Amino acid sequence: MGQTGMHLVDDREEMNLPDWDDDTPVAVLTQTTLSVDDTKRSIDDIQNKFSNAIIRNDLCYATTNRQSAVKEITDKIDVMLVIGAPNSSNCNRLREVAEAQDVPAYLLNGLDELRPEWLEGAENVGITSGASTPEYLVQQVIDALEPDEVIEVEVAKEDITFVLPKELRD
Structure with missing residues (x-):
């Protein structure tokens, strides 16, 4: 080398x-x-x-898939909520992708940061999250919004699994 x-x-x-x-x-x-x-x-x-x-394509498959999903739904929503850490590059890119499609987008770390004024006049709300955002944080926001309907958008099947190092296995 x-x-x-x-x-x-x-x-x-x-x-x-x-x-x-x-x-x-x-x-x-x-x-x-x-x-x-x-x-x-x-x-x-x-x-x-x-x-x-x-x-070399080093972009994370989850990053690529989530950005594609945001693009897929921006013409169907009035506002986008991105759930994840404010210092997450992945979450900030998701917000930027929605904004580039002229959809107001807000980054929140969890339900306690959700502002009612973000949703004023919105009939359809898009929700996405960073790849490392815990699912329960996403579910808390969905539950709080009490939607009439939830439509999941899948642009690619994510069936990649990672094996734990043998030191961490039983």
Whole structure:
């Protein structure tokens, strides 16, 4: 194993790609909870400049699926509630995806942060959560809203399981 230089891209608008030759070996890694759309645009820009770039899709499947589900329902809802930690990249991206579709979106850590004014005039409320948000927090919000109907949207089957390390197994 050796070492190499690195160029960090933190903002697509200010990528400032290096002036390397096209034959310079380039590999692209991404943070797992980035915006799917922003990441695609950034990768497209990199591939346009470095056609031989090796691209690894590091986006978390749950992140990708949840962002796709938000896009799927934004034309059917009046407001989006994203349940999860305010410092969660995943939760903030979900909020941004809804807002990019012109749907007001609010990030709340749990039921105690829900504000009635967010729901004023809303007939259809979308609810999503970060990948690490406990299900009971989501269920508390759903129960408090007392919906007439709950429609679950599944854009991809998440059937991936992870085996515990043997040190943690019985």
